[in-house]
Structure formats: structure tokens, C-alpha cells
Amino acid sequence: SAELWQSAARVLDLNWSGDHTVPSRRLYPHQWSWDAAFIAVGLAYVNPTRAWRDLRSLFEAQWPDGRVPHIVFDPDTAEDDYFPGPGVWNVPAYGRRRARSSTGLVQPPLHALAAWEVYRHASAHGAACVAEARTELAWLYPRLVAQQEYLAERRDAGGTGLAAIVHPWESGLDNSPAWDTVLDAVPADMSLLELHRRRDVAVTDAAQRPTDEDYARYIGLVLNYRDGGYSDTELAQRHPFAVECPGFNSILATAELALAQIAGVLGRTTDARRHRDRAREITAVVSRRLWDPDTRTFRARDARTGRLSPARCVSGLLPLMLPDLPAGQADAIMTEIRSERFGLPAPSADRTAPSFDTHRYWRGPIWINVNWLLRRGMQVHGHHGEAEELRRALLRLVHEHGHYEYFHPETGQGLGAPAFSWTAALCLDLLA
Ligand code: DGY
16 A cells, blocks of 8 residues: 555665665664665665665675675764674774674675666666666676675585574574574573673563573674684584574575576676576575475574474575475475464464464564565465465555564564564565
8 A cells, every 4th residue: 555655665764874774773773784685675666776875885894705794883873782782793804894894794695686676676767777777786796796605615614515604693583493402502601691781672672582591692602703703614613503594595596596687687698607507506405405304394404413403494484485496395385384383474483383482583473574585485486376465464464563573473463673674675565
């Protein structure tokens, strides 16, 4: 409806900070990596110049090794506006960037897909917009390639051809039950929380956020990675958390497919072919290595021990985005979605599991962004009826409850931050 469109556009306006969009003024006052991608998808409809500026701001903070930081800190905010702030990360100066300007972690590489989406919609805004889009694509392309190479080469901790994440924050699904068994072996040093005070629970209901014990582990992992100079060599030996996430790796392969399209527009046919081959390779490894034949579901794998996570989570549904996924596995994902464990819109974790928590962040609530990705997967595999059902259900949720960060999986109540950017941005795409 027109009303929902206008409220979504207003949220994006309110969260525009001059050269990037913040996810939420209250809870996340800097720029976040995968948020920027979802936000660009929405800005493509209302302000493509801002969409490009957002992506540029993020990639201007790319490290020389190709990693794109999960947070780019706004220099005009104070250290304690967000925890852990720039001083905790203590990233050295690099390239043209001053010290402490970002974190050293990454997030799912959705930016090639976002750039492709913004480009695709440029013609609706006229010739000047198309020219702008081509210029921006040409600027972004080598940077997007460097991002992929960093993940494929330096992050292949298990030596299997998949990218490992070194922190739950890198998955974007912070406290997902998918990491529980790995985190059990990571010490939770509660004294770290006396040294480092959380800020999220000062501005949001603590029952809707990760626990203190989670945070003690999160900080411990940050300090270990930081003290190793954010180096990725011998990760599996030096770092207690190295996990192959099916969601992250499905996005990695999807990025190669988007890069193939972008390379095509830029007239780089050989590169386009190489990207399509890479997508097929990653898909084949996801299909082989993250598939649990006993339960016919996709799971996260601990790259250090080789063990699959016992938890069924929304990340295990995301391989549906891959066009070359074997049909039997795509069908199994649809069966899992239709089961009592998930349903549409899909909650972040198995409704029937003892760990299911209707309020706590990625342990139960419904998130718009992963459902948006699932909907793309349904379209890829020809489930157009369910894709449309999901689209309507997501719009109904936001229309009735507001542009919240996440939603109660039974009542639909809005949870976390209000006026949340990616919810608003994806609403625009779902309405268009
Ligand atoms: C947070 O602060 O909760 C973020 O998800 C970390 O990236």
C-alpha cells in the first residue's frame, strides 16, 4: 500500500547520516556491512544515488587484504555510543584509513547482489541514472572481486573450498543455536564484561538480546582475533571458532552469480564465465559438505573438528538460493520449510527445539532479511506460489506491527529496534 511505501521511505530518510545509512539510530549508530547491502536494495527505488553512496562508503573502508569490515565507525560518534567501540577493536591504520576506523570482522558478502539490483533498477530513473550506475559498477567490480578472493582464499580454514567465519557476528545471525556446540568449548570469561560494559541492553530489552554469557564469549573471540593481528593464517589452530555456515557460503556463491552479471555489463566475458564456474564449485562443496544425509537438512560445520551442528536453523534453508543445488536437496529444504519446525514466514530457528526462544534475537524471532533471501530461493526453484505467499505475509507483518528489527514468531509483535533500516528497505522491494 501507499502508506507502507511512505513509512518505509521515511525510515530510510531518518536513518541517512550524510554518507551512509545507519541500521538504527538507537542501537546501531555506525555503518554495518550486510545491512548496507539490504539497504541499497531498497534505496534503488527511492534514491539510487544514496544506494551507490552507501556501497561506496563501505568499500572505501575495505582492507588491503580484501576484507570488507563488518562495521565502519562513524568518526563523529563517541567511543561508548556502541559496544564494542573503535577502541576495543583497535584496528591499525591501513591504506587511506586512519586507525580505529572499522572492525576486523566481515559479514555475508551480499554486496555484489545489491549492486546488481541497484543497477537493474536504474533504467526506471532515466538515462543519467543508468550512466551513474555503470560508473559505480565499474568502480565496485574489482573491489567486489577482492572481497570474494579474501573469503575464498584466506578464510578457507578447513581447506575444503568454503569460507569459515571466525566469530558468530560474521554470520549476521549472532546468537543462532547453530553455534551453540562450538561456543560450548569457548571460555566465557565474565570478568570481561566488568571491563567492557554492554550498551545494547541499556537501550533495548535484555530479553530480546544475546545473554551476558554470549557476550563474554563474543568479546573473548574479538580479543583473540585482534591480538593475533587479525591474521587468518593457521586459523583452525590458533582460534577457537572457525565455522562453515550454509547461509554465509550460499551468499558467497550467489555473489559469484551476481558478479557474472556485472562482468557481463562491463564487457568482461571471460571473467563472467569464471564467476559462474566459481558459483558452481562453491555450490558443489556446500551440497557435499554441509548436508546431513540422516536428517536431509543443511547444517553449519565446525571447521576445526569437522562436526556438523545438531541445530536446525534458518541458515540451513538458505542453500535454496543456489540454482545448481541438486533438486533432491532443494525439495528437502521446501519440506523442512513446510514442516512444523518452520512455516512461513520462517522463524530464525526450529520452533520445536528446546532452545527456541520467541524473543531472543536469532533464537526464534522472524527476520525480514533472511525471509527475503528465502523468497528468492523459492523463485529460483520455481515455487512461485509459496514465494508470493511469503511476500504477502512479510508485508502484512510490517504493515501491522511496524518497521521493527525482528518479530515475535507467534504474535507478530515488533521486537528489537524500531525504525530499522533493512526492514524498511526490503519492504520497498517487496511492494514494488
Ligand atoms: C550487534 O551489535 O548486535 C551486532 O549484531 C554485531 O554486529
